Amino acid sequence: MRERNGTFDWRSDVRARLAGAKLRPEDEAQIVEEVGHHLEQQFEEMTPRVGQKAAREALLAQLHEREFDQAVAGKRRREAPSRARVWTSSSILQDIRYGLRSLRRSPGTLVAGSAALALGIGLTTMMFSVIYGLLIKGLPYDDPSRIAVVKFIDPTQPGVDALVPLADVTKYRTQQRSFEFLGGYSDATVNVSGGDRPDRVQASRVTRGVLDVARVRPRLGRLFVEADVAADAPPTAVLSYALWRDRFAADSSALGTTLRVDGRPHTIVGVMPPGFEFPASTRVWLPLPTDPAPAQAAGGGPVVSLIGRLRPDVPYDNANAEFKELARQIAAARPVADTNSHLRIAVLPFVRASVNPRFFTLLYAMLGAVFLVLLVACANVTNLLLDRAVNRSREIGIRTALGASRLAVMRQSLVESGILAIIAACLGMAIAQLGITLFNRAVAGAPGPMFWMDVRLHPPVLAFVVAVAIAASLVSGLLPAIQSSRLDVAAILKDESHGASSLRVGRLSRAIVVVQIAVSSAVLLASGFITRTIVELRNVDPRFDTRGITTAHVTLATRDTSRQRAFFEALARDVEKLPGHEDLYVGAGLPGTGWIAHHITVEGQTYRGDRDHPIARTLSVTPGFFQTFGVRVVRGRTIAAGDRAGTEGVAVVSESYARRVLKGRDPIGGRLRVSSAPDAPWLTVVGVIPTLFASTFDDPWPPEVLTSFSQQTGVASAALAFRGGGDGASAAAALRKIVAAIDPEVPVYGVQSMTDVMAQPLFLFDVFASMFVVFGVVALALSAIGLYAVMTFSVSRRAREMGIRLALGATAGAVLRLIARQGARQTALGMAIGFSLGMLLVRAIAASLFGVRPNDPIVLVVVAAVLGGSATIACVVPARRATRVDPVVALRSE
């Protein structure tokens, strides 16, 4: 007989009565509570009539009737749900309904959880759709993964691939077995004319069959046939849809008429469908004869890239091995020693081969980064759900007592995180769609975009969203689910606050926050370096003027040097008529990009071979270069009007040339050749200029040599630059008129401001770098919110402890320090882990950094300060709240 405070503990009696029944704990808890309560009430009612002793005996007798035992226990045993029943569709539906109802009751969790996940899912989806549209989806043709390129990678010149002599194409084609078809193509820009005005367009010269690789039928006419590639065949051309639309107004009678390409009439035999630009953003295709003329057979003639369609059953590895061996055999059979033995041969899918490896790495590093952001978001949701699990421990206890199995409790918790993930996936797709729209808008103006790029929410991307959402709901829901199912039911039903501590969520939440801080430090560190790179690029002083300058290009089709010279002399003379212009420049190119790298021979030096010669980038300019771009010589003189053909050859070199090539010797008066060939003319160095920015990441301040445009022969192409002359459109029109008067076949193209010219090479980088910065900021925000939530939660659970401390005389400052110390420990640990992780990420993108070393202390300090600052705010706000706890209130609250 158990007695407590003068009354009987009927529940213990019931529990003892059920002891032998082997009920499930939750069933037992229910019966104990219900029947115990019943007996208690009946006892109170009977006692005044029959006395305590008699009442107790009577009720105990009732309780011990056999029927109670058998009926209750037997029934409950039967009712124990089988595992299978937990997973019926109706019970899951019930869970979903319940989950929706209970989430609606706590809108905070719903909004915060789904917003965090939506950001994570949105960014991940956006990044994945970029990668999918750019790298995975491949060419928009039949079985694109089989369209392959044979690359000859030069390890000494990353990003610049070697080409093969046209004659080798036949050798490779006849000896190989991996490809269904193998051919060669070379890119070129050509002048097209024979309409209202000439144009400069991208052309691909292709051996027969290269166009068939894509398995795309022409919209009009035909592709090239054997007769088109014969050595003496009349010239033919296949047009892209865009060129046909722009030059022939999409008139089908254009078929069979001629298009002048570089001054020669070509018969139009076909028009490709819209969007077809294979293999190189091509506007017009020209046949490339493989007839082995003597010059070609000896390895001369044009050089091409190898392209083809792999047989369906041949793995890339096998093709690689075959071509490695073939290349060795072909080189060995060459009459002259092969200079390309250092090349590495790789058979790669077309898209993989066409994307700069650095860009490839950057994209995947970014995908890694967004997955980390998603992980941070999941961690936030995990903590929210853990918090919720604690607040609902009583509810969960009751559910368990009412017969919910551990599995069912877990499932309920997972269903709730699943609901959050579904909402987040929908919002996330909207975020991704917004990002994709912005991305597409940003790259729409990109120069030479990868023509196959098609960034949308493709079905596989949607499948990815579903997979990510499922993963996110599992990642964020599993821990709370497991924790909930481990609740001590009896303890909770007795005393909620005690029972909740059986979850031990405090330690878990804190661990999660450490992970969160670690991950976001890693992402933030990487975006810190990228941000620094963007800032450096924006602020870089190129050492020449870019503002207020309009630029344009002209290229002659003729190879006749005297006609070329006559044209450029006429151009230099007539362009002076350009209305309203101030400074004016005509030369081989513009400052910034587009110079040509040459081997340099310094007089007095001996070189054993080509590779011993130093390399400098070179540009032939007219005196206008120095005025127009504000380039001042630091010593000596500029290229002058008198430096023309027939006078002593001159050169102006950069300071970096003096430093790196001449090892600091005085360049003035010295002589050099812009070639490794011994018959190239000597040029005397007459001036030194500051090093001009090369608009590239690899070597932004390379050795530079300026030569005189007028002393150059065999120049077919020129750049123009001028200040003033009205807006771009009117200047372009005036310029076209001037050029057309000299030669109506010569197009004026690429009319744009110098600032746009400078922005171009870094354009895509800018887009992706900005995305990276967004990732960093989102990660930071999410983890700061996460830390704040966990601190708030932990402070609220420790309110009683704080109350006691304050009541016992602790100062507010001491309590603040106590809480802040906990936050600081987590932050420090997280940052230590995160920075090591982040350095790996930074190393992966090191090639994309500019003006900042991967161990730059400033970035490290700033990132640490930003993280530390956010963490401090996230800790101090809840901590301050804790110090305002009224000890009396805190002690009373249970």
Add this chain to the structure above:
Amino acid sequence: MCGSHISDSPPMLTDELKKGSAEFLVLSLLDAEPRHGYELQKLIESRSAGVLVFHVASLYPLLYRMEERGLILGRWVEKAGERRRRYYRITPAGRSALEAQRTTWREFVGAINRVAGVRYA
């Protein structure tokens, strides 16, 4: 007090008769409003003027059985200032069962009356 269902029961009301009617009684009482176990016991006792008496050993097995069969549904309800209690309410299935039992009962009583000639005032 150790009898299975009845205390001070008149000899004519057999255990079997009560057993058969218990479910009917519970459904009838829950038809009006949800009630907890103790209330059900008290109501049956008072309305039958002590003729029918259920206690824990018979009442709860009955309730659990009825709940399992889907005739009634038990729920924990908390009211301000009170201990929480398990309230039972009648389900649609329970309601149709009740209707059927009412009809059977009326027919049974009618038949008994006609045969036994019991008359009401």
